Amino acid sequence: xxxxYFAYGSNMATHRLLQxxxxxxxxxxxxxxxxxxxxxxxxxxxxxxxxxxxxxxxASDEVIGIIYNISNADKQTLDQIEGLGRGYDEKLxxxxxxLGQVLSAVTYYAIEIDHSLIPYxxxxxxxxxxxxxxxxxxxxxxxxxxxxxxxxxxxxxxxRELSIYL
Numbered sequence: 768x769x770x771x772y773f774a775y776g777s778n779m780a781t782h783r784l785l786q787x788x789x790x791x792x793x794x795x796x797x798x799x800x801x802x803x804x805x806x807x808x809x810x811x812x813x814x815x816x817x818x819x820x821x822x823x824x825x826a827s828d829e830v831i832g833i834i835y836n837i838s839n840a841d842k843q844t845l846d847q848i849e850g851l852g853r854g855y856d857e858k859l860x861x862x863x864x865x866l867g868q869v870l871s872a873v874t875y876y877a878i879e880i881d882h883s884l885i886p887y888x889x890x891x892x893x894x895x896x897x898x899x900x901x902x903x904x905x906x907x908x909x910x911x912x913x914x915x916x917x918x919x920x921x922x923x924x925x926x927r928e929l930s931i932y933l
Contacts, residue, residue, distance in 0.1 A: 779897025
């Protein structure tokens with residue numbers, strides 16, 4: 768049995784998600800309304816920001832992401848990777864596809880938030896590469912590009928994170 772998973776941050780990048788969950792399968796682009804993409808989730812060290820879906824309640828706000836089908840075992844692995852209960856919690860959301868299909872998908876939202884943090888360059892690159900790879904709208908990609916980011920003081924981690932694209 769598979770689970771629909773809505774990825775809106777770094778896991779949009781297929782290389783990154785398949786490195787984590789080799790059995791994941793791309794399903795479609797998905798749109799979550801009444802939310803906006805923000806970079807406000809504290810990383811484990813509390814030094815940089817990761818993506819979050821911020822509930823706004825405004826029908827004109829939307830987060831565009833990728834719907835993947837994952838197995839129950841992959842979901843357990845993803846729970847550990849995402850820090851379920853530590854940095855993120857999960858919720859079931861209604862996602863609309865570009866052709867108007869509505870489906871329920873599991874996703875993660877931040878519970879450890881700091882609005883003063885900005886993402887590392889490598890993290891922003893994962894998000895940006897995923898958006899470009901899946902052909903998300905140019906305006907949405909521009910919004911991601913406009914996010915301020917910072918150099919990771921751990922250059923080895925930065926190199927390791929981006930080496931999946933080589």
